Amino acid sequence: MSLRVTIASRIFRPEAGAAAFRLGALADELVGRGHRVTVLTSTPPEGVCDDGPMTVRRRRVLRDRSGSVRGYLQYLSFDVPLFFRLLATRSDVVVVEPPPTTGVVTRVVCALTRTPYHYFAADVVSAAAAGVGVNRTVVRLLAAVERWALNGSRSVLAVSEGVRQSLIGIGVRESLIDVVGMGIDTVRFTYRPGLPASAGRTLVYAGTMSEIHGAEVFVRAFAEIADLHPGARVLMFGRGVEVPALQRLADELVPGRVEIRPPESPDRLSEEFSVAHAALASVKPGVGYDFAFATKALAGLSAGAPVIYSGVGPLGPVVREHGLGWAVDWEPAAVAKAMDEALSSDPDDQRRADLSRWVLDHHSLRSVAAAAADVVVGPAARDGRSSSAARSDR
Incomplete structure (x- = not known):
């Protein structure tokens, strides 16, 4: 049963970053299983985009001085258009990556369209905000937003037991959390024997x-x-x-x-x-x-x-x-x-x-992607939410 899977993330390959590699591996795994993958993401600051056998829809966003999509205005520049982009994308299941504001947009759209979504939690944003000294009132508000976004999902994909415990600590329902592991792309990051030594150590x-x-x-x-x-x-x-x-x-x-x-x-x-x-x-x-x-x-x-x-x-x-x-x-x-x-x-x-x-x-990312894909497509497949399923195309 072929499903239409939409991935919503502010960064994706070729942009460097753990989220970009992790979601890229998940997309590859889903395509390899015969599913149709659409990625809603941002235009990278540099680099050639080689998207392969999936649809990647990119849109320019605000970036900070370092080139990262990080900060309230930067997040909003992705999240506000995402509301309409998700509405316009036919999906059987959605996968969303932090920040929690992106999760909020996804929960609202998926409620309107009656589409299940999964939250891929590599970190806990409210915990990080508390750690760097953000105002306590802001941290409480952020934790409430994060909790609401995650508790509306079909499942939360945690990358480690530590993340799982932190999620439970902010009030995410334990029954939602699946630990899929942490890995690196061992195809792209690989030992190259025989290279000449660089000048100096x-x-x-x-x-x-x-x-x-x-x-x-x-x-x-x-x-x-x-x-x-x-x-x-x-x-x-x-x-x-x-x-x-x-x-x-x-x-x-x-x-x-x-x-x-x-x-x-x-x-x-x-x-x-x-x-x-x-x-x-x-x-x-x-x-x-x-x-x-x-x-x-x-x-x-x-x-x-x-x-x-x-x-x-x-x-x-x-x-x-x-x-x-x-x-x-x-x-x-x-x-x-x-x-x-x-x-x-x-x-x-x-x-x-x-x-x-x-x-x-x-710690191969392929094994992490396989575990995540099992969670993402399993419930949707059991619900019969295929591209030819009961819900008519929007």
Whole structure:
């Protein structure tokens, strides 16, 4: 039974980001099962769109100075048109991604059209807002909005047990939540053996640089050991609200040794990771994201780079248990020690291949997409909501 599945998300491939990769993998999985997928998303700031065998409808939105769709006006620039875009799109089932305002629009439209929807929860926005010091009244209002959007869904797809517990904490019904796991695109992020070493040893950070990540710990830590490794550099790829402050800090502490660059494609990042001495990833403690599983660490590991993970969350114990690199506190001295060890070693081809294989075996996005697709199309198929089902085309 072929279903019409609509995915509503402010970002999608080729834009870099965990949500873009996650939803892209879900779309691929659904198309592979014979369903018709339409994606309602934004026009990326740069990059060539290769959408493959699915319909992707893009619309320009407001972006902040870093190029991200982040902030009230930016969300509204996507959410208001989305109301009419969803109404005009024939769907048997809808999948929606945060923020909660997008979930609210989806719940309203789906109530009007009697269409089930699923909420893909990679994070809990109200918890994050509380962690970064947003006014308590605003946080309570945001939690109420988030709770209302999620409780109207057919199911909530949580990426981890930590997210599940946080969702329950804001009042989402436990019976709605399915934990589908966290993964990385192991096809796009892959180890490339035989590449020539880059000029000097590198530590590579790739992903968003915002308040919850606390990437400044890597700049401060590198400043402590930079003199011990004269040819080493830190490469930071991505965007985020912390980029200007990070650049100022780098220029002050280690001028010319930390390079902050725009986002790159998975292919290009895989090349950097494949010769890097370590990938860098962090979750800053005490900002409402202690449950987060840092997917940027999986990207580096999948491309053969051992990881230096700094901060809280479930990834630290995993790194230690499986020998994936270094898991340390969010503290410059601890990170500096790990950086010194990483730059003093030289992971060989077998070590890199083993790291890549571990991610493929344990955190492939394909397996996450398959689990999510089972949830998304299962109830709709049982309800008989196919393209030729009882509800007439709108």
